[in-house]
Amino acid sequence: MPPNAQTSTSTTPSSTTTRKPGHDLTNIGPVEKFLIQRTKKGPLCAALIDPEDFSPKQASDTAARAIDAGASLILVGGSTLANQGRLDSVVKAIKGHRQSHQNHARSQVPVILFPGNITGVSRFADAILFSSLLNSTNPYFIVGAQALGSIEVYKSGIESIPMAYLVFGNSSATSFIGQVNGLPTSKPNLAVIYALAAKYLGMRTLYLEAGSGSGEPIPAETIRAVRRIYDGLLIVGGGLTTPEAAKRAAKAGADVLVIGNLLQSFGFEKTLRQITISIRSQSK
Numbered sequence: 001m002p003p004n005a006q007t008s009t010s011t012t013p014s015s016t017t018t019r020k021p022g023h024d025l026t027n028i029g030p031v032e033k034f035l036i037q038r039t040k041k042g043p044l045c046a047a048l049i050d051p052e053d054f055s056p057k058q059a060s061d062t063a064a065r066a067i068d069a070g071a072s073l074i075l076v077g078g079s080t081l082a083n084q085g086r087l088d089s090v091v092k093a094i095k096g097h098r099q100s101h102q103n104h105a106r107s108q109v110p111v112i113l114f115p116g117n118i119t120g121v122s123r124f125a126d127a128i129l130f131s132s133l134l135n136s137t138n139p140y141f142i143v144g145a146q147a148l149g150s151i152e153v154y155k156s157g158i159e160s161i162p163m164a165y166l167v168f169g170n171s172s173a174t175s176f177i178g179q180v181n182g183l184p185t186s187k188p189n190l191a192v193i194y195a196l197a198a199k200y201l202g203m204r205t206l207y208l209e210a211g212s213g214s215g216e217p218i219p220a221e222t223i224r225a226v227r228r229i230y231d232g233l234l235i236v237g238g239g240l241t242t243p244e245a246a247k248r249a250a251k252a253g254a255d256v257l258v259i260g261n262l263l264q265s266f267g268f269e270k271t272l273r274q275i276t277i278s279i280r281s282q283s284k
């Protein structure tokens with residue numbers, strides 16, 4: 001952590017600050033390494049907790065149940081999150097539960113921020129998907145929020161994973177809030193040119209987002225087309241609620257499948273377990 005990280009009120013990092021893994025452009029941090037190594041063996045399932053939908057206790061219980069059902073990472077965030085204190089409480093609850101548990105699998109699972117705005121930063125997380133919403137029409141979501149939020153990331157010392165975020169369609173909360181020019185699901189070539197831009201800009205992770213609760217997950221054809229030209233970590237989410245849909249996405253080349261909405265349904269573990277088993281069958 002940088003000197004005076006927790007006490008400084010300055011927004012200017014000290015020039016004498018020692019470099020830490022998360023701040024070094026040439027150094028990939030431990031969480032990203034973990035993801036790269038694990039996804040080399042096969043696709044992973046991420047459980048997405050939106051602090052707007054869960055109390056800290058519900059979040060930690062849900063995360064624990066998701067891990068027991070086979071989730072390999074926990075994402076925390078949402079597009080309408082306004083209360084950073086709530087985010088801190090949720091992240092702490094999930095990590096506290098995880099660390100106090102004897103179950104080795106649970107204690108190994110990283111808790112990663114998936115921010116929709118500057119309120120999405122918590123120093124208690126293991127890493128942050130530091131993302132740019134490349135197909136937003138508003139520069140705030142491409143780089144403005146990132147500049148405003150960057151100092152909190154710096155001060156916290158948490159690992160930053162550079163990510164391009166691409167949103168499909170125009171009817172999700174994410175597309176509305178992020179003011180996106182939604183990518184058409186039926187035009188894989190448009191996704192491909194954005195994915196190439198992400199690659200050439202050095203973004204090591206790419207998230208194809210259909211929108212939470214979408215009735216139309218990202219088509220396999222689009223994932224396949226992007227996979228052909230993008231060799232970084234490929235995350236896919238939105239509307240993945242069945243083992244069949246998850247398997248299609250994994251088979252098409254997704255490295256990480258994000259499951260959000262499903263976690264709010266009673267007895268979600270059964271379906272989540274089927275999902276994690278079905279994507280494991282795509283092991284490389």
Ligand code: 1GP
Nearest residue numbers: 212213237238239260261
């Ligand atoms: C939303 O991609 C994620 O940002 C997850 O989508 O809630 O539909 O699973 P669901």
